Amino acid sequence: MTAGLTRRRLLATLSALGLGALLSPASQARTAKAGIVVVGGGFGGATAARLLARLLPAARITLVEASPHYVACPFSNLVLAGLREMEAQTFAYSALSGEGITVARARATDVDTVARTVALDSGATLSYDRLILSPGIDLHWGALEGYDLAAAERMPHAWKAGPQTLLLREQLRAMPEGGVVLISVTAAPFRCPPGPYERASLIAGYLRQHKPRAKLIVLDSNEAFSKQGLFQAAWRQHYGDMIEWRSASNFGRVIRADARAMELHTDFDTERGDVINVVPPQRAGAIAARAGAANASGWCPIDATSFESALVPGVHVIGDATIAAPMPKSAFSANQQAKVCAIQVARLLAGMAPEPTTLANTCYSYTTQDTAISVSGVYNNADGVFSNVPGAGGVSPSGATPAFRQREGRQAADWFRAITREAFL
């Protein structure tokens, strides 16, 4: 090992740990006995807990997560299309337990933001100096008429990866040749803005191979969507007229689901499907509202610099649950917000002000099993507000070569490996 490598590693470690100002003896003394509770073990929560354990090795850090493992949503559309197995989506928390993080396998049921405690369904109560909520989304049952837990067994949402993903995959496999697949897309905001359209692409890829006379109709409650021009060009190129997209004003807005009849009702029309996938209305995970951190929209307003709730002090919110536009509700955003939030929490505990910075996001979407397109953004978070950095960001070029699209397909796979390693492995 060269001296240069040693210095590089040390610097990288220092920097990655944000140990600059935090290294002073006064800061160390202030943060040593701090209690930090992180609720939710997804890309946001797991990443935040891990970085905090390295930033503040003497602090008590507890990750509250009811499930023994995490099932990742990114890449789950490949599972639907039969191109990937669920095992590749599934991550345990064993690495975190070995890093000084207490992983509490329980559901957080309530938060007392005055006493600064979190109640768990195990009966335990955790006290905190700073609470980080990373609860992801809850499906808002009933917000779409006729779409409830029971309806989802007939018309899967598959918007939380797991059994629903496999149910939809099995339905697609069992569908007769010449059948109709409907995908209903709720009005924004929702988790993974390009997700429904990647899903349409990969399902069409499966159908073209196995049931070439099938039809796929996207009934959209929106007038436009992420990477729309690129998606629609890819659909024409790869799937001909198999995919039909209807905007909200073109009878695309679904107002009622009838799971028994396997029908979706739009403003003026009724569509019957052999397989129906409903991307339903969503809101922040329930614990956010219990903590008083969600507003009437169901999502959580935050200070963009510190990720502290705009509604309740001492509570930080990251990931899909937040109102962070123009940052999207993506795993990339959640992972990065987690790192920035962890550093700000460490600074706050040490008596230092949160430090504004620049953040970025890239979301890849597969258009076929080996080609992808992407959208990127760069954001400032000064003065508690997110803003786009002018002149940056945007989508993949239209008319790019097949090699370019394949390169982005490989980048997507490499991204998944890197981000899951940082969060879970």
Next chain:
Amino acid sequence: MRCRGLLVGLLPWLAGCGAVVSEPAAIDQAALLTASCSGCHARGGQAIASLDGMPATELEAKLLAYRNEAEGGSSMHRMARGYSAEQIALIARTLGE
């Protein structure tokens, strides 16, 4: 340039690096900025493009090229345009060797 607390013990390593990075507040800013990088460019090869072993000067030149190539369409081009030359220099010094 002044370093306090435990940083003093690390000065032999820090001495070979730019003054910006050895300033405590700048180290926190370096950590915040590079939070955008590690989700894709993790250490140890599991990355879109491995940065392991890349000299800081080479990394800075690459990032500046991404930033300045007006025709470039990759996600790195699109993102690099959002960073100042000073931010890129700090990122390169932090992640490069």
